[in-house]
Amino acid sequence: xxxxxxxxxxxxxxxxxxxxxxxxxxxxxxxxxxxxxxxxxxxxxxxxxxxxxxxxxxxxxxxxxxxxxxxxxxxxxxxxxxxxxxxxxxxxxxxxxxxxxxxxxxxxxxxxxxxxxxxxxxxxxxxxxxxxxxxxxxxxxxxxxxxxxxxxxxxxxxxxxxxxxxxxxxxxxxxxxxxxxxxxxxxxxxx
Numbered sequence: 517x518x519x520x521x522x523x524x525x526x527x528x529x530x531x532x533x534x535x536x537x538x539x540x541x542x543x544x545x546x547x548x549x550x551x552x553x554x555x556x557x558x559x560x561x562x563x564x565x566x567x568x569x570x571x572x573x574x575x576x577x578x579x580x581x582x583x584x585x586x587x588x589x590x591x592x593x594x595x596x597x598x599x600x601x602x603x604x605x606x607x608x609x610x611x612x613x614x615x616x617x618x619x620x621x622x623x624x625x626x627x628x629x630x631x632x633x634x635x636x637x638x639x640x641x642x643x644x645x646x647x648x649x650x651x652x653x654x655x656x657x658x659x660x661x662x663x664x665x666x667x668x669x670x671x672x673x674x675x676x677x678x679x680x681x682x683x684x685x686x687x688x689x690x691x692x693x694x695x696x697x698x699x700x701x702x703x704x705x706x707x
Contacts, residue, residue, distance in 0.1 A: 554660045554689060556628035557647045562598065564652040565627075565644075566590045569668040571699045572654075572679060575692065577664055579616075582606050584700040588668065590620075597621045600632060640664075646685050656682045658691060665691045672701035 571586035580586065583604035591599040600618040605611050618634040620642060631639040646656035654674055658665040667674065667682050687693045 554643060554645070554658065554662075556626065556643050556645055557649070558626060558628070560627040560644050560647065561652075562590075562592055562622070562627050565647075565655075566592050566598070567670070569655070569670060570672045570701055572667040572669050572674045572701075573683075573696045573698045574667070575663065575665045575695055576697055580604065583614075584611075585702060586699050593619075598630070645689065646682055654678055654682065656686060658686065658689070662689070662691045665693075665696070667696075672703075 567590065569588045569590070571588065574580060574586075583606065585603075585605040587603045589601045589603075591601075593599055598620040600616075600620055602616045602618070604614045604616075606614060616634055618632050620630045620632040623629050623631050628644045630642040630644075632642045633639045641659035642657060643659055644655055645658050646654075648654045653670045655668045656665070657668060665686055667679060667686075683693050683696065
């Protein structure tokens, strides 16, 4: 009887390993099906992308709760990374201002996929999904889980037809655009 149990242990271990492997594969397949690959733009010229951007709309995020008049400013560093300065006004234009700084680095040759680090060792994805390649006047930015999405513009306000096209593109990519928050920006501010 003891010999029979010894012979069954490898079989039992193999069966358990196969079950776990099947479960992991099924989970990975379901996750991939739920969030298919997220396409980015073919190329981003970081020299053209740098500068001040106004947030036109965003998906709700804990770190931006109550934010109005949101801007992001990007500066190229000598090492090729990007210095990030995000600014948020909490109670209108005259309310308290919160800022957050980060460093971003490109993770692919196209410069369309970046990793942003606000504090070590954590990094977040910043993928450029749509971009005005002619003048770099607007951008659609998100990340693979589809939890974060931003519509950015060089001006405080973006032409409605462009905004609607970017929203439709984000919807096609699987983002929950019905949850977008349209960021209040000053009416007469000039960049």
